[in-house]
Amino acid sequence: MNKISDNKEMMGIFYRMAKEHGLKITPQRTAIYQELLKAKDHPSADVLYRRLIKKIPNISFDTVNRTLLTFSEIGIANVVEGYGQPKRYDPDMITHHHFRCIQCNNIIDFHNKAYDDITVPQEIQRQFTVLNKKVVLEGLCEKCSKKI
Numbered sequence: 001m002n003k004i005s006d007n008k009e010m011m012g013i014f015y016r017m018a019k020e021h022g023l024k025i026t027p028q029r030t031a032i033y034q035e036l037l038k039a040k041d042h043p044s045a046d047v048l049y050r051r052l053i054k055k056i057p058n059i060s061f062d063t064v065n066r067t068l069l070t071f072s073e074i075g076i077a078n079v080v081e082g083y084g085q086p087k088r089y090d091p092d093m094i095t096h097h098h099f100r101c102i103q104c105n106n107i108i109d110f111h112n113k114a115y116d117d118i119t120v121p122q123e124i125q126r127q128f129t130v131l132n133k134k135v136v137l138e139g140l141c142e143k144c145s146k147k148i
């Protein structure tokens with residue numbers, strides 16, 4: 001289940017965060033954010049661009065790419081672990097975890113209370129400043145395990 005059920009509330013956060021960071025709210029930026037909110041597949045800029053161009057024929061890849069980077073900078077989207085692929089984005093800022101399929105590269109959200117509560121080991125806390133805890137499981141998704 002995805003916790004972003006209330007898009008209206010998310011749009012409110014979008015307007016507030018944009019305002020706080022002095023980001024002008026343009027129709028294109030709004031459209032990019034709405035499309036990202038709808039996406040459940042942690043899309044890359046390219047994937048999102050291909051969806052947007054159907055609705056906004058004059059939007060450029062560069063705009064989509066830059067806007068997504070800005071969204072991650074002002075804290076309304078997360079960059080998902082990348083493994084050398086193009087950056088992928090996640091509009092869900094609430095603590096959740098990922099299952100990544102090594103075959104089809106799908107990143108699927110899941111929620112788990114025990115994982116939310118994991119504590120960072122002392123030595124890691126001394127070495128790094130931890131801002132975000134997320135468990136990433138890797139393997140084969142349902143679809144890909146059936147193909148074997």
Ligand SMILES: [Zn+2]
Nearest residue numbers: 101104141144
């Ligand atoms: Zn898969």
Ligand SMILES: [Zn+2]
Nearest residue numbers: 090092098109
């Ligand atoms: Zn996610």
